[in-house]
Amino acid sequence: MATGRTHRPATRSRGIPEATVARLPLYLRALTALSERSVPTVSSEELAAAAGVNSAKLRKDFSYLGSYGTRGVGYDVEYLVYQISRELGLTQDWPVVIVGIGNLGAALANYGGFASRGFRVAALIDADPAMAGKPVAGLPVRHTDELESIIRDNGVSIGVIATPAGAAQQVCDRLVAAGITSILNFAPTVLSVPDGVDVRKVDLSIELQILAFHEQRKAGEESGPAAAAAARPGTPARASAPAAGGGKGPEGDVPAVMPA
């Protein structure tokens, strides 16, 4: 995968804790929002609030990037967007294949959030011969038979699995055998992969579970104003905070996992 063969970022990255890496996309999201509103600088407190992380942790995280901000001015938004994107490797082109073009696969193919982060959908692959050739999100669906050649020809290193649970492991095995070393799994199953292959899962119900907790709490508020004050979001900004905002405490990062 020629796309990844630059040594500088990896070298720079070795010192960064995994937990910091996991928060970088959060900061990037918040910074991108500021950038789109042409906000030139942001304080660690403002950015931490937007990212749902506490500000001391944010400053520590940014220190790994060598970014310390300017006292009284804050952080330069554009430069931080660049720094974090570079650190995450998003300044590179990452061709990805999506396997399983049902509703979810099609939704992912149409999902703007991938391309905007450097993830180029190189191919859509489905096992159904009837799907082959059909255009989805402007790409003709390819048959699973072509999986290996598609990955080789496009230098794909990241595979997205959106198949039914029953097909996921077999697809995973083929992706890995074809050289894929990172897999994003949307299938409701646990995949086993060899050492050296990263598998990450997205759960679509985790956020609902957090919301359920708050709904339950809101119902409880009716029992007393003190409880209400304790439980009700303090500001509209908080109420409309992204998922990370659900962690209103200093460590309130919200992991995305599958229901097993």
Next chain:
Amino acid sequence: MATGRTHRPATRSRGIPEATVARLPLYLRALTALSERSVPTVSSEELAAAAGVNSAKLRKDFSYLGSYGTRGVGYDVEYLVYQISRELGLTQDWPVVIVGIGNLGAALANYGGFASRGFRVAALIDADPAMAGKPVAGLPVRHTDELESIIRDNGVSIGVIATPAGAAQQVCDRLVAAGITSILNFAPTVLSVPDGVDVRKVDLSIELQILAFHEQRKAGEESGPAAAAAARPGTPARASAPAAGGGKGPEGDVPAVMPA
């Protein structure tokens, strides 16, 4: 929303930090996996590893539930599943509506992870009259005109927005006006809501960003075995860990947020 009007859980919940709440679904996922394999008990270390949280944090989190495990035996899996589900309010029935039945909305309607967590899809709503009445995931799609009555008649308190970005705020406003107090937003836009309404967002690209970082790192490994040892996942279990496993450090929870 009669479903949420039980006071006991909310009362019990007041003492639990937001960050702990955010980790409960992680523990639940890992415990459910153990339960499905008929594992009766689990140590805090095993469960922490499966959930991608450090064991000290896990023990602290469980202490809020009044669950301390048994020395030398660990935690009772079934009881913990019950405790956490109850704490999150998942032992209740949570009717949800999904608005916007494109590929994503349809994928969500078919998503098994909702029902298994107590989230019952009460109705699918779309603005396209041509969609009205069409069955999706066994439910006839309803027209947006019926949104208010559907919410009222079903006691819905949680709305899922899967519309295009341009329609999301208007749909959000109608949901809130109709009494919805929790919104899960899949639309690529920032929603503003009044105080007291919780909005959470799911990002489908965050996990890819974490994978990109690791891909970049793997490429960098080629520059030296030490780096490789440092970067390569230590065990298959880790390699196939859920998203939370991406946080291999004690604070490595992976939030799910939208790219703004």
